Amino acid sequence: MGRNRRSGFWRSLNQAWRGVLYTVRTQSHVQFHFVAGTSVLLLAWWSEVSRFEWLILIFAIGSVIGAEVMNSAIEIVVDMVQPNFHPLAGMAKDVAAGAVLVTSLQAAVIGIIVFAPVLYRFAVEMLY
Numbered sequence: 481m482g483r484n485r486r487s488g489f490w491r492s493l494n495q496a497w498r499g500v501l502y503t504v505r506t507q508s509h510v511q512f513h514f515v516a517g518t519s520v521l522l523l524a525w526w527s528e529v530s531r532f533e534w535l536i537l538i539f540a541i542g543s544v545i546g547a548e549v550m551n552s553a554i555e556i557v558v559d560m561v562q563p564n565f566h567p568l569a570g571m572a573k574d575v576a577a578g579a580v581l582v583t584s585l586q587a588a589v590i591g592i593i594v595f596a597p598v599l600y601r602f603a604v605e606m607l608y
């Protein structure tokens with residue numbers, strides 16, 4: 481019983497991971513956000529941000545990538561259910577893309593708040 485439950489857990493994890501890999505392979509927006517997220521983490525490491533800032537940045541990156549993966553799932557379902565043109569199908573995709581936009585704007589604002597002082601200090605050090 482315990483073993484079955486465990487193998488069920490690993491199977492589910494494997495399937496979820498397969499879903500993430502599928503979106504990374506097929507969706508250029510997801511690839512872009514992975515590259516952007518990695519760049520932000522490298523910048524955070526270089527600028528030695530605080531533990532709290534690490535948490536906020538990781539939360540922001542995870543929110544965007546999570547929204548992207550969910551957006552891809554909705555696109556797949558819409559294409560399966562309504563492969564032809566339909567205003568509601570289009571709206572469903574637009575709304576799903578809107579979720580990505582909201583999380584991306586949130587991440588951009590967080591990035592500005594965290595890195596603006598760091599980049600300002602760096603610019604001042606370079607100039608003087």
Ligand SMILES: Nc1ncnc2c1ncn2[C@@H]1O[C@H](COP(=O)(O)OP(=O)(O)OP(=O)(O)O)[C@@H](O)[C@H]1O
Binds near residue numbers: 562567569573577
């Ligand atoms: N079946 C449809 N009926 C009506 N409008 C649609 C339909 N499919 C897509 N659209 C419109 O075209 C837009 C782009 O759809 P598409 O499926 O190309 O997604 P996308 O945002 O380009 O995603 P990606 O480039 O990541 O595949 C949608 O946001 C929607 O406005």
